[in-house]
Amino acid sequence: MTQPRILLVDAYDSFTHNLSAQLERCTKAEVHTIHIDAPFQSASELAPFLASFDAIVVGPGPGHPENNRDIGIIKDLWHLDLAHRLPIFGVCLGLQSLCLAFGGRVERLRTVKHGLISTIRHEGEGLFEGAGDVIAVRYHSLHARLGGVELEGLAWAKDPENGEVLMAAKHRMRPFWAVQYHPESICTEGSDRIVENFWRLACRWNREHEREVAPLPRDWAVRPRELSLLEQLQESSVKAVHRLPAISKTVQRVSMFARGLDVRRICEMLEVESKREFVLLESAATPGRWSIIGVLTPGMTELIRYTAGDSFVELSKLGEPTASQVELQLPYNASMWRFMASYMKAREASGGEADSPFWGGLMGYLSYEVGVESLSIPLPRRKRRPDVNLAFVERSIVVDSLTGEIHVQSLVPRDSEWLNSMKIRLQQEHDLSLTPSATPPPPPAVATATASIQTHYKEPCKPTIAKPLGERYRALVRECQKYLSSGDSYELCLTARTMVSLPSPQPSEWSLYNLLRARNPAPYAAYLRLQDVTLLSSSPERFLSYSRNGKVQLRPIKGTVKKSPSMTRAHAEALLNTPKERAENLMILDLIRHDLHRILGAGNVEVPQLMRVEEYASVYQLVSVIEGNIPTSAPLTGLDILATSLPPGSMTGAPKKRSVEILQALEAGDEERGVYSGVVGYMSVCGAGDWSVVIRSAYRYDDEGDEGRWWLGAGGAVTALSSPQGEWEEMEVKLETFPPSEGEAMLGDKGWATEYHWVPGHADVPGNGMADPLAKEAAYDSGRAPPRDDDNPRPRVQRQGLPEKKPGGPNTASPRAASDIEESLILRPLSPGKP
Numbered sequence: 001m002t003q004p005r006i007l008l009v010d011a012y013d014s015f016t017h018n019l020s021a022q023l024e025r026c027t028k029a030e031v032h033t034i035h036i037d038a039p040f041q042s043a044s045e046l047a048p049f050l051a052s053f054d055a056i057v058v059g060p061g062p063g064h065p066e067n068n069r070d071i072g073i074i075k076d077l078w079h080l081d082l083a084h085r086l087p088i089f090g091v092c093l094g095l096q097s098l099c100l101a102f103g104g105r106v107e108r109l110r111t112v113k114h115g116l117i118s119t120i121r122h123e124g125e126g127l128f129e130g131a132g133d134v135i136a137v138r139y140h141s142l143h144a145r146l147g148g149v150e151l152e153g154l155a156w157a158k159d160p161e162n163g164e165v166l167m168a169a170k171h172r173m174r175p176f177w178a179v180q181y182h183p184e185s186i187c188t189e190g191s192d193r194i195v196e197n198f199w200r201l202a203c204r205w206n207r208e209h210e211r212e213v214a215p216l217p218r219d220w221a222v223r224p225r226e227l228s229l230l231e232q233l234q235e236s237s238v239k240a241v242h243r244l245p246a247i248s249k250t251v252q253r254v255s256m257f258a259r260g261l262d263v264r265r266i267c268e269m270l271e272v273e274s275k276r277e278f279v280l281l282e283s284a285a286t287p288g289r290w291s292i293i294g295v296l297t298p299g300m301t302e303l304i305r306y307t308a309g310d311s312f313v314e315l316s317k318l319g320e321p322t323a324s325q326v327e328l329q330l331p332y333n334a335s336m337w338r339f340m341a342s343y344m345k346a347r348e349a350s351g352g353e354a355d356s357p358f359w360g361g362l363m364g365y366l367s368y369e370v371g372v373e374s375l376s377i378p379l380p381r382r383k384r385r386p387d388v389n390l391a392f393v394e395r396s397i398v399v400d401s402l403t404g405e406i407h408v409q410s411l412v413p414r415d416s417e418w419l420n421s422m423k424i425r426l427q428q429e430h431d432l433s434l435t436p437s438a439t440p441p442p443p444p445a446v447a448t449a450t451a452s453i454q455t456h457y458k459e460p461c462k463p464t465i466a467k468p469l470g471e472r473y474r475a476l477v478r479e480c481q482k483y484l485s486s487g488d489s490y491e492l493c494l495t496a497r498t499m500v501s502l503p504s505p506q507p508s509e510w511s512l513y514n515l516l517r518a519r520n521p522a523p524y525a526a527y528l529r530l531q532d533v534t535l536l537s538s539s540p541e542r543f544l545s546y547s548r549n550g551k552v553q554l555r556p557i558k559g560t561v562k563k564s565p566s567m568t569r570a571h572a573e574a575l576l577n578t579p580k581e582r583a584e585n586l587m588i589l590d591l592i593r594h595d596l597h598r599i600l601g602a603g604n605v606e607v608p609q610l611m612r613v614e615e616y617a618s619v620y621q622l623v624s625v626i627e628g629n630i631p632t633s634a635p636l637t638g639l640d641i642l643a644t645s646l647p648p649g650s651m652t653g654a655p656k657k658r659s660v661e662i663l664q665a666l667e668a669g670d671e672e673r674g675v676y677s678g679v680v681g682y683m684s685v686c687g688a689g690d691w692s693v694v695i696r697s698a699y700r701y702d703d704e705g706d707e708g709r710w711w712l713g714a715g716g717a718v719t720a721l722s723s724p725q726g727e728w729e730e731m732e733v734k735l736e737t738f739p740p741s742e743g744e745a746m747l748g749d750k751g752w753a754t755e756y757h758w759v760p761g762h763a764d765v766p767g768n769g770m771a772d773p774l775a776k777e778a779a780y781d782s783g784r785a786p787p788r789d790d791d792n793p794r795p796r797v798q799r800q801g802l803p804e805k806k807p808g809g810p811n812t813a814s815p816r817a818a819s820d821i822e823e824s825l826i827l828r829p830l831s832p833g834k835p
């Protein structure tokens, strides 16, 4: 018997591949996925191929089934003539489209349901035969009403605010069934049965109509599984030509135990402060374990730089002024990712320490815009800054914070001299750190880090802080909520940038990193200076890791509560275990399962941790863990997963593509996200990789001059249940991570004064014309009056002695009132938002 086949039509949703995995699991059919507008622009173009499928599954997706852009070919599938007709199962947008096609209506819900759970009432027959209780996850803003006689309702939810909402329907004569909820969500219970029932009904219809499914014709170009990057390279008629890397295929290493030797002390031994380029990934808190220092070598270490939109990648040697360009034509076929796959393939090595995750390889960051480009979303005109900024690290030091073991490793041929001398230096440093007489016992780390900056400035430092204006941010939250109620998005991670400008002379970037590291020890901390960009990160969030043997893990965070003496863990758990916070987390969790299912296929994705509260230095966070296995049979690498899952879902919202487009329009005046919202980490020559999300971080571009302008991004997920004020406060809590942004509170008792210059939006920061969000309705017109900003009637008091608001540069903008400063520093615990 031939394997059955299902055609899945994806409306650019972020849950489609979960559906595909569920279909494979429940039907054992091979699932072929196409988009609503590609490769077929119309149902009639697709029709000749339908004889090769047992059934079609359509939806879910953003938008409205009446919009061609949102529904594409789906709307015509219901009207195929009898000769081409076949069973169809619709999900969410699919149900709405079915109802529209046969006399029903689609309207907005009074209260939208995104990531929320309902118990479904059904008759227990047909599609719901033997289904028992169905606990259903819903992601919808719109709902369908039956009309005419052709359709029959099968299931309903009863919402306190919306009344009876149709949850499933079927066509009385044709083989069409559909559900409004999401059977594929991790939190939906009892839904495999419904998919199995659909399949049984579909097969029966095919039998009764003597429909024999034909083999796939030769010109069917869609594959049940996408080709991996390496397969794409193999398929190309042109082969990649590489300058053969001057590295050894076998990792050389020496190991030692040096418990207590601080990672930062090793960096100082390597003269981090005087280095133009330096890379440190530091596990400064649990669950982080390994810290990795890239020991970069002038004239040898290769730097990779790529700007999204370019048709080439730039390669240069550390310390050498000239760069060479690799054109991204064949075999890379305009894809930086195919270049990376081929670059890493040529550098595979073996023989490293089994326990060490990194044996040498690429370290650095990929910006948010790399991900935007991967989603085929056009980028506006922009500065040519590195979006991919990586160094190929031949020599490295890996510190295991659990055991105190240190691995010194090299890929440079015959490098034992370097290895041994480095081991001796580390040994000496360790001995020194143990000698009681060498130094007095170190004061608490924050005080040391702070003192170093105070000594540097000698007198009180007055950073200028240009923060987004509260009113504007709250207006943007409401803008986001319009897209949530029109069905264009289920969750939007809104962000904004703050600029902190430190007075001259600049303290060293390393001393700032130390302060950040001390104040906010994070599992994915990073200090990175590469190709004119500095990144100081104290990220708590792992984006993606993959091990040598194909174990994949993602740890999305959604749900944040600030720590304070009165905020106990139990209290945080109560605040984070609310429907609002859980829905936020669930949406991203389902989105990440989808990203992973796309590459790993059914049966290889699991959720070992479903929404647990984790404690960090300054916040409690709700964290889920998703794991996967790269099947040994597939020519897949971690790079395939990275390439298809950026930007991180927790930084976009769902569905990812539409949400990124909306955020691009809303955040447009704020320049671009750049390094913030991207990922920082490594890919090792052994095949392993680990990437964290660049949040709770500060970065600067050398091309902005020496005045010490640091950029900080912060934001949070906006859902229908968010309150604009709650989101604003959450953004501020996250911003607080970076030392100077907390000003007086941080160093007040040390006589450190901070002057805040309150800049409305960023309009007054040169080159940063923040556009008015209220004027941004054009892109996704939802036909409403501009929202009023009346939820924050806080009076503004002028601070004595400071100038009145004047237009101009950041220093002449309206000063923040003294009372405002205090208020923003007393951060209240987040309470669950009200709709």
Ligand SMILES: C=C(O[C@@H]1C=C(C(=O)O)C=C[C@H]1O)C(=O)O
Pocket (backbone or CB within 6 Å): 493, 495, 541, 556, 557, 558, 559, 560, 650, 651, 693, 695, 696, 713, 714, 715, 716, 717, 734
């Ligand atoms: C947007 C940020 O954080 C993201 C949003 C979170 C949330 O909405 O709770 C939590 C962690 C991150 O995924 C940030 O820190 O700037």
Ligand SMILES: NC(=O)CC[C@H](N)C(=O)O
Pocket (backbone or CB within 6 Å): 059, 060, 061, 062, 063, 064, 091, 092, 093, 094, 139, 140, 141, 142, 143, 486, 487, 488
């Ligand atoms: N998940 C979906 O398919 C959502 C459909 C539609 N965009 C809505 O919001 O109602």
